[in-house]
Amino acid sequence: KDVKVACIGQAGENLVRAASTIFDKYHSAARGSGAVFGSKNLKAIAVRGEGKVNLADSEKFKKLAREDREFFLKDKFQQEIVKNYGSHYGIVNWFPSYRNSEKYLSKEEIPEELTPEALKKYEIRRYACYGCVVACKDVYRIPEGEYEGEIGSGAEFELFHELGLGCGITKVVPILVAQNLCDKYGLDVMPLGYTIALAKDLYNRGIITKDDTQGLSLEWEDAESQIELIHQTALREGFGDKIAEGLYSFAKMVGEEAVKYCYHVKGLCRGGYPYSSSETVNLVYALSHATSTRGADHLRGRTWAYGEQYAEMFKDYQEKGIIPKDIPSLVVCAERAALIADILRDNGADAASITAPASLAWLFNIRGGDVACSPLPLGRAIIRKDGSADLFIDPRKETGDLRTHLGNQVTLHPLEALDARLTDLKGQTISLDPGLASAD
Structure with missing residues (x-):
């Protein structure tokens, strides 16, 4: 327990552009850091130490830390909302995009199954990052069905936006399964979700067909095909080998018509934060x-x-x-x-x-x-x-x-x-x- 590890999964080993570096099982350094590790044949870094962290001004640091702690303990939003629901609360307060930004969903249009309150039935405990007094992180368990017993963490807003509503998936279990796969393979849900959403958009517009996807259906609501595509992407198998190249590169591989539907800035997908009422x-x-x-x-x-x-x-x-x-x-x-x-x-x-x-x-x-x-x-x-x-x-x-x-x-x-x-x-x-x- 005295050793901290930064490790990549199979996605990083296979140089998938959306590969992450995983820390302490459920935390990650995203946006392709795993592919950088993989390109250097670096699997993991393990750290153990007994020294102290030298601070330029330890008293000022302690003062700021106390002020932050007091703020988070007193702040009603942090203690009543974030502590109970985490960032997933944003799904009913922001307007998440739906089907590759085809439209934005209002609070009333969010499927009830994806609301913060509904997700609580999958939660088995909450935990905090080191030193935090909020404990916004969740650990969930799928109670029944094909994936009964699967346990994971990190069911946050970005997950439900990118690999959920943004990909046309409105059922909670396949979204939680997708999160587990991303943790196991070492994948970043945001660029992966945007790339899959683009592929689905192109498929449903007829720009790509089953001949291009090697027989894989990319209908919006087809959750099982999406789960299969995540496997293929991490392992660079089948159509997933193209998804593994990332959002903009994938669009260019398909052709000029695909680039028109590719939402990016300088080749990078936008962050997982949607439309606001302001x-x-x-x-x-x-x-x-x-x-x-x-x-x-x-x-x-x-x-x-x-x-x-x-x-x-x-x-x-x-x-x-x-x-x-x-x-x-x-x-x-x-x-x-x-x-x-x-x-x-x-x-x-x-x-x-x-x-x-x-x-x-x-x-x-x-x-x-x-x-x-x-x-x-x-x-x-x-x-x-x-x-x-x-x-x-x-x-x-x-x-x-x-x-x-x-x-x-x-x-x-x-x-x-x-x-x-x-x-x-x-x-x-x-x-x-x-x-x-x-x-x-």
Whole structure:
């Protein structure tokens, strides 16, 4: 029990593009990490240690941990909803897409069998990740039928969206079986589900036939064929060998007509988060996916974090000036910062010093009147590998809405504070462009 293991399954060994790396049986690093392991002939990494984790500021860390703990213990939504239902609660509060995004289902259209309350009859216990006071994870057991006795975990919203409603499956048992297969083979339910949904869409449109699927039926409600296709995909057998190539590659293999029905950004399927009742939230979510630096990934689409679930929180943050009211500007700044952060991490740097006026104008989408006949602002900036930034300008030249425009990822400072901030970076690797940087 003192050993922690990161391991791939047969999907990773077979270089399936949707292969995951599995941790502690039910947790995973998704989006193809298992295929990376497999490409290096690496089956698993086992770790055991007795040392301590060194913290830069242990007291501050403990303080933040206590604050987080108190918040989650007091928050009604976390304790009454998430603790009892997990993320699956979202299936009746968001509008999940149905049949490869053919339509979005309202709360009233969700099959009763898939509601959070109905799923409770399959639950045998709940558990928490290390140190968490919410315990949103479930362990379920199929009580009867062909798959009686199967036990699994991770029946979360993404599962019911991608391998359930998104694929036209409205019965709970085959969805739970699909989750078990993904855990056993080491597969990511999100890209796998989107690719199967696309295949079903093409099949039902007549773009592919049983000749292409090697006799496999891909009717929307055919749960058994979907289960068989998951087996084939993990083992790269039959038609599953094509599904194993991933969403966009599969579409291109079928042909130009198939690409028309392939929903992707830069070849990556969108995250498992559907339509909201808030037009503002939908706009932010769509823009963040469309402009994300590595495709439709909400972890690189920074704007999704600003109240994606709670429209009233988003509006409140706008009114308080925490985030901009100008949504396109918010997206532009966030994604440019994420792009630089990616570059810094890829090159082993901790931060970058920005000194050229044109670079400041581009990065923060700001203009100035410092130079005659030029809109370029004078100042300095430091941007870190996590995407946060410090902007140093003359306070007398700030306009009233500048802080709101920049959002809460950027901190404003007077120019005189630059030296102190640079001193704080002592011992870290700082990136500087010698062709553009100016030095005093």
